[in-house]
Amino acid sequence: xxxxxxxxxxxxxxxxxxxxxxxxxxxxxxxxxxxxxxxxxxxxxxxxxxxxxxxxxxxxxxxxxxxxxxxxxxxxxxxxxxxxxxxxxxxxxxxxxxxxxxxxxxxxxxxxxxxxxxxxxxxxxxxxxxxxxxxxxxxxxxxxxxxxxxxxxxxxxxxxxxxxxxxxxxxxxxxxxxxxxxxxxxxxxxxxxxxxxxxxxxxxxxxxxxxxxxxxxxxxxxxxxxxxxxxxxxxxxxxxxxxxxxxxxxxxxxxxxxxxxxxxxxxxxxxxxxxxxxxxxxxxxxxxxxxxxxxxxxxxxxxxxxxxxxx
Amino acid sequence: xxxxxxxxxxxxxxxxxxxxxxxxxxxxxxxxxxxxxxxxxxxxxxxxxxxxxxxxxxxxxxxxxxxxxxxxxxxxxxxxxxxxxxxxxxxxxxxxxxxxxxxxxxxxxxxxxxxxxxxxxxxxxxxxxxxxxxxxxxxxxxxxxxxxxxxxxxxxxxxxxxxxxxxxxxxxxxxxxxxxxxxxxxxxxxxxxxxxxxxxxxxxxxxxxxxxxxxxxxxxxxxxxxxxxxxxxxxxxxxxxxxxxxxxxxxxxxxxxxxxxxxxxxxxxxxxxxxxxxxxxxxxxxxxxxxxxxxxxxxxxxxxxxxxxxxxxxxxxxxxxxxxxxxxxxxxxxxxxxxxxxxxxxxxxxxxxx
Numbered sequence: 001x002x003x004x005x006x007x008x009x010x011x012x013x014x015x016x017x018x019x020x021x022x023x024x025x026x027x028x029x030x031x032x033x034x035x036x037x038x039x040x041x042x043x044x045x046x047x048x049x050x051x052x053x054x055x056x057x058x059x060x061x062x063x064x065x066x067x068x069x070x071x072x073x074x075x076x077x078x079x080x081x082x083x084x085x086x087x088x089x090x091x092x093x094x095x096x097x098x099x100x101x102x103x104x105x106x107x108x109x110x111x112x113x114x115x116x117x118x119x120x121x122x123x124x125x126x127x128x129x130x131x132x133x134x135x136x137x138x139x140x141x142x143x144x145x146x147x148x149x150x151x152x153x154x155x156x157x158x159x160x161x162x163x164x165x166x167x168x169x170x171x172x173x174x175x176x177x178x179x180x181x182x183x184x185x186x187x188x189x190x191x192x193x194x195x196x197x198x199x200x201x202x203x204x205x206x207x208x209x210x211x212x213x214x215x216x217x218x219x220x221x222x223x224x225x226x227x228x229x230x231x232x233x234x235x236x237x238x239x240x241x242x243x244x245x246x247x248x249x250x251x252x253x254x255x256x257x258x259x260x261x262x263x264x265x266x267x268x269x270x271x272x273x274x275x276x277x278x279x280x281x282x283x284x285x286x287x288x289x290x291x292x293x294x295x296x297x298x299x300x301x302x303x304x305x306x307x308x309x310x311x
Numbered sequence: 312x313x314x315x316x317x318x319x320x321x322x323x324x325x326x327x328x329x330x331x332x333x334x335x336x337x338x339x340x341x342x343x344x345x346x347x348x349x350x351x352x353x354x355x356x357x358x359x360x361x362x363x364x365x366x367x368x369x370x371x372x373x374x375x376x377x378x379x380x381x382x383x384x385x386x387x388x389x390x391x392x393x394x395x396x397x398x399x400x401x402x403x404x405x406x407x408x409x410x411x412x413x414x415x416x417x418x419x420x421x422x423x424x425x426x427x428x429x430x431x432x433x434x435x436x437x438x439x440x441x442x443x444x445x446x447x448x449x450x451x452x453x454x455x456x457x458x459x460x461x462x463x464x465x466x467x468x469x470x471x472x473x474x475x476x477x478x479x480x481x482x483x484x485x486x487x488x489x490x491x492x493x494x495x496x497x498x499x500x501x502x503x504x505x506x507x508x509x510x511x512x513x514x515x516x517x518x519x520x521x522x523x524x525x526x527x528x529x530x531x532x533x534x535x536x537x538x539x540x541x542x543x544x545x546x547x548x549x550x551x552x553x554x555x556x557x558x559x560x561x562x563x564x565x566x567x568x569x570x571x572x573x574x575x576x577x578x579x580x581x582x583x584x585x586x587x588x589x590x591x592x593x594x595x596x597x598x599x600x601x602x603x604x605x606x607x608x609x610x611x612x613x614x615x616x617x618x619x620x621x622x623x624x625x626x627x628x629x630x631x632x633x634x635x636x637x638x639x640x641x642x643x644x645x646x647x648x649x650x651x652x653x654x655x656x657x658x659x660x661x662x663x664x665x
Binding site: 067082083084085086117119120121122123124125207209286287288290307 | 344345347348349538623632635645646649650652653656657660661664
């Protein structure tokens with residue numbers, strides 16, 4: 001009997017699942033779209049992972065991360081429920097021990113994590129603004145009639161990227177339209193866009209903090225070669241992009257589940273659990289909290305969103 | 312027309328203000344409603360988008376009170392945009408068709424006593440200066456006692472054995488304060504509750520210590536900072552907070568001069584509102600080797616935005632982790648929880664590796 005550990009990263013756009021064995025090696029991984037339904041996506045991830053491995057593995061720990069980590073953690077009765085920042089740092093450290101800076105640009109958020117001697121010393125996340133995230137790039141790709149997958153290669157062809165406002169998406173977009181209508185070449189505009197993402201990130205997320213190498217770049221946008229190129233140009237350091245960069249969060253929580261003091265034994269049929277949520281507004285007092293009741297197998301297991309602590 | 316007086320809501324300070332007003336004015340005093348999602352919604356609807364959050368909260372409170380029949384509103388002013396709140400709020404409420412009177416007690420950072428007395432005489436012709444001075448004295452004492460106990464509660468609430476006990480005792484204490492009969496009964500209540508708080512069973516060991524700095528309203532009204540102190544205490548963190556009414560009323564003037572000397576390296580100017588104070592506090596936290604600091608402000612708070620680069624420099628120099636939060640009326644709590652959790656993990660890891 002071999003032991004294995006499951007890590008699931010349920011993001012706003014995609015859900016990632018990883019199975020690690022005793023030596024923290026990846027034995028199976030999968031990547032699917034969340035499609036606005038985290039419970040369904042999780043069930044799918046588990047059954048996909050199950051098909052990929054031999055039947056002699058016993059599941060000893062589960063970790064969840066990502067924006068739906070609490071809900072899924074409750075559903076699976078997870079050993080570890082951790083935020084994305086810690087999970088990404090732990091996951092990356094398990095592969096690149098020397099890393100000092102982790103850049104991450106995802107679909108909805110972007111973050112930067114600073115490490116020193118294998119320890120997080122500082123981090124920041126984008127706050128109000130969606131500028132410089134994957135969703136902005138993909139919407140601009142659509143506007144320019146280019147597939148997002150080709151974006152990076154086209155950008156690298158350009159010799160003279162146009163200057164595009166980097167502060168804010170609204171300004172960036174109007175700049176982009178002006179430049180396109182003025183007759184600039186498409187590859188120069190695309191290169192300019194990649195450059196503006198980088199500048200925006202360094203302005204709004206990194207906020208002028210000192211970035212030391214080795215630098216690892218993760219998240220969906222890291223697959224864009226143009227953005228990687230301009231990061232290297234701006235920071236003057238080589239940027240490491242891992243093929244498994246998108247799985248780092250999941251790997252991180254799986255490692256944490258492996259390390260956890262409490263070990264449980266899980267069965268594989270948890271993917272058939274009946275799991276339901278109901279939202280309603282409490283009229284008990286003037287707070288009018290929006291409550292979410294969570295039912296597992298028809299039984300109320302938790303209520304979220306109360307301010308007064310009644311539930 | 313019968314006069315009904317009300318004032319904005321901020322933390323637990325509605326108790327001493329209520330006490331003061333009921334004793335010096337012979338007319339109905341209405342406690343402001345607790346801030347709820349509806350308050351915020353109302354305030355948001357009628358405020359300019361880019362105004363700071365306390366404006367929206369206080370306007371929402373006023374509108375809710377007016378709906379319930381209040382017609383005399385009391386507002387204060389401060390050294391930043393806060394100084395213009397009353398003027399703009401007056402115009403906005405007027406446009407809603409209410410007939411009311413708005414009294415502003417502080418203009419350009421100074422209180423004009425003659426004007427205040429005139430205003431209060433306008434509400435209640437039998438207003439007596441001597442009586443007011445006496446009750447003002449008791450109220451100030453009450454605020455001081457509240458803040459003193461609050462300081463203790465913040466240190467211990469994360470470690471109570473029976474959950475919610477501190478909060479329960481505190482609510483009882485506030486009720487007693489509200490019905491206090493004079494200075495000596497107040498002192499007596501204070502001392503007895505001080506003992507009660509001490510008696511609450513706690514299991515406190517070595518723990519993480521975090522200081523909260525930032526803009527005053529966001530710090531003092533728990534609804535505005537999404538119960539940040541509560542969230543931190545659930546992680547077993549000891550919270551230190553500097554801003555309270557005692558500080559603003561009695562200590563600020565002295566402390567600012569001290570801070571100005573202390574932080575000469577980082578800033579030579581006062582920077583407006585509480586900005587300089589926050590630099591001084593962060594230096595203090597760094598010197599005392601706190602595990603971290605959290606800077607909170609409402610979005611568009613100009614003095615605090617201006618001080619952020621300086622704070623970043625202080626945090627680098629003293630190697631104290633600093634987390635920034637900017638709250639507006641629609642920030643979701645989930646994002647805040649994620650950042651707090653990551654912050655906790657970070658300072659915990661640091662502590663272990665020391």
